[in-house]
Amino acid sequence: MAFRAAxxxxxxxxxxxxxxxxxxxPSQWSLLRLFSSHDDHLTKxxxxxxxxxxxxxxxxVDPSKVTPDVHFQKDLGLDSLDNVEIxxxxxxxxxxxxxxxxADKIDSCNLAIEYIYNHPMAG
Amino acid sequence: MAASGxxxxxxxxxxxxxxxxxxxxxxxxxxxxxxxxKRRTIAAFRDxxxxxxxxxxSAAFSDGNAQLEVAKRQALVYSLYAPxxxxxxxxxxx
Numbered sequence: 001m002a003f004r005a006a007x008x009x010x011x012x013x014x015x016x017x018x019x020x021x022x023x024x025x026p027s028q029w030s031l032l033r034l035f036s037s038h039d040d041h042l043t044k045x046x047x048x049x050x051x052x053x054x055x056x057x058x059x060x061v062d063p064s065k066v067t068p069d070v071h072f073q074k075d076l077g078l079d080s081l082d083n084v085e086i087x088x089x090x091x092x093x094x095x096x097x098x099x100x101x102x103a104d105k106i107d108s109c110n111l112a113i114e115y116i117y118n119h120p121m122a123g
Numbered sequence: 124m125a126a127s128g129x130x131x132x133x134x135x136x137x138x139x140x141x142x143x144x145x146x147x148x149x150x151x152x153x154x155x156x157x158x159x160x161k162r163r164t165i166a167a168f169r170d171x172x173x174x175x176x177x178x179x180x181s182a183a184f185s186d187g188n189a190q191l192e193v194a195k196r197q198a199l200v201y202s203l204y205a206p207x208x209x210x211x212x213x214x215x216x217x
Contacts, residue, residue, distance in 0.1 A: 079172075080134070080138060081138075081141060081165070081168055081169065081172070084138055084141050084142050084145070085145070085165070088142070088145050088146075088149075092149070100139055100142060103142065104135070104138070
């Protein structure tokens with residue numbers, strides 16, 4: 001038991017000595033911001049443009065009716081199957097995986113733009 | 124002949140099956156089978172859109188689920204023997 005305690009004391013010691021240096025390190029790393037995607041997050045206009053392009057290129061949609069606040073089923077005359085297809089097309093465009101529960105709620109351009117803009121992984 | 128106890132699928136379940144089939148179709152590495160799967164699910168779901176008879180609905184739904192299982196297995200098998208050269212349709216113009 002004593003041997004184990006002695007060994008543990010030796011092993012634990014390095015962790016304690018690192019603490020003072022660790023307090024300095026974050027300030028250097030926070031300037032570097034590795035893996036931060038804040039700078040290349042999509043702008044709202046880009047999201048709107050690409051979402052509208054995807055909706056306009058859907059074969060059953062009349063491109064002249066597509067505006068950023070158009071409702072898929074009420075304004076564009078699509079049905080729920082088309083809704084699923086449009087959400088899938090948006091997933092492919094922005095390289096996202098939208099879970100079923102969220103995808104069911106997206107039934108207008110507004111909601112699609114909001115969801116994609118707020119998604120951290122939108123590309 | 125079949126038991127009449129199988130309930131018709133709900134709207135949510137049907138849409139979930141639709142989405143799962145389209146997702147699995149996306150996983151195929153071969154362009155042709157991928158496009159075929161998408162076309163086939165869209166066509167099949169549209170054809171059956173106006174069914175109202177519960178036994179027909181549950182038959183179509185279980186058929187869809189069986190096809191989903193087939194597609195999942197096949198997507199895996201196709202990926203084991205993926206062609207080294209991509210189809211021309213998959214190559215984006217640079």
